Amino acid sequence: MKDLVSFLVKSLVDHPEEVEVMALEGRKSVLVEVSVKKDDMGKVIGRKGRLIKAIRELSRAAGIKSRKKVIVELLPLEE
Amino acid sequence: MEEAKEKILQKLGMSEEEVEWEVVEEERRFLGLLGQKVKVRGRPKVGLHVVKAKSLLRDLLKLMKVEASINVANGNTIVIEGRDAGLLIGRRGLTLKALEEWVNMAISKEHYPKRVELDAGGYKEKRKKKLREVALKIARKVEEEGKAFTLEPMAAWERRVIHMTLKDHPRVYTISVGGEPYRRVVIAPK
Numbered sequence: 001m002k003d004l005v006s007f008l009v010k011s012l013v014d015h016p017e018e019v020e021v022m023a024l025e026g027r028k029s030v031l032v033e034v035s036v037k038k039d040d041m042g043k044v045i046g047r048k049g050r051l052i053k054a055i056r057e058l059s060r061a062a063g064i065k066s067r068k069k070v071i072v073e074l075l076p077l078e079e
Numbered sequence: 080m081e082e083a084k085e086k087i088l089q090k091l092g093m094s095e096e097e098v099e100w101e102v103v104e105e106e107r108r109f110l111g112l113l114g115q116k117v118k119v120r121g122r123p124k125v126g127l128h129v130v131k132a133k134s135l136l137r138d139l140l141k142l143m144k145v146e147a148s149i150n151v152a153n154g155n156t157i158v159i160e161g162r163d164a165g166l167l168i169g170r171r172g173l174t175l176k177a178l179e180e181w182v183n184m185a186i187s188k189e190h191y192p193k194r195v196e197l198d199a200g201g202y203k204e205k206r207k208k209k210l211r212e213v214a215l216k217i218a219r220k221v222e223e224e225g226k227a228f229t230l231e232p233m234a235a236w237e238r239r240v241i242h243m244t245l246k247d248h249p250r251v252y253t254i255s256v257g258g259e260p261y262r263r264v265v266i267a268p269k
Contacts, residue, residue: 057177
């Protein structure tokens with residue numbers, strides 16, 4: 001799940017080398033925290049939140065196979 | 080020759096029939112005793128934005144552990160088929176919409192200005208057929224009753240199907256009202 005979210009986000013940002021992904025895997029859910037450069041936040045969120053919504057939807061669909069709920073959080077990278 | 084083709088296909092991430100071939104130069108070495116050297120040129124039959132989208136989708140489906148094949152149907156449409164295609168459609172096509180949204184933004188970031196359209200498991204094809212039926216049925220009802228009818232909220236491409244189906248209708252016209260994501264088509268008598 002970590003690799004998936006990382007791929008989805010890196011394909012959208014200007015600084016893919018500065019994307020950090022952390023995942024916490026439980027028995028019934030996965031929490032994925034993605035940090036990107038401040039200037040890249042908008043690229044991942046998209047107009048009216050369309051892209052972050054799409055990323056969450058695709059992660060949710062991927063979680064169905066392993067019967068896990070997927071939570072994706074987006075944060076600005078700490079400078 | 081086959082070896083050269085294979086190399087090109089790998090680089091493009093495409094299948095044989097998606098590429099147009101041309102032998103650029105043929106050179107026999109020592110009357111063909113040392114074999115032949117052939118230079119082939121492969122040109123994708125589809126736009127480069129479609130090639131890029133396809134390669135992104137292939138990588139994504141692998142990460143999602145989804146078993147499905149990805150093919151270019153015509154022009155800008157990429158069709159996903161296979162055992163897991165249903166997983167990519169989602170409730171009312173929501174997952175498919177997300178996939179389309181993401182892949183189009185990812186290719187536009189690579190400076191391809193054109194968009195691709197996606198279908199999975201024949202979902203859009205079936206939905207289009209259904210929408211055309213609904214449009215004609217409601218048009219008949221509007222004609223009989225002489226009263227406008229508001230359809231349920233639909234995605235932009237779905238509304239377009241309704242508009243296109245009735246654009247030449249002699250006695251009704253269509254118009255969209257409301258804001259996304261609740262925008263609806265109204266069918267009204269002329």
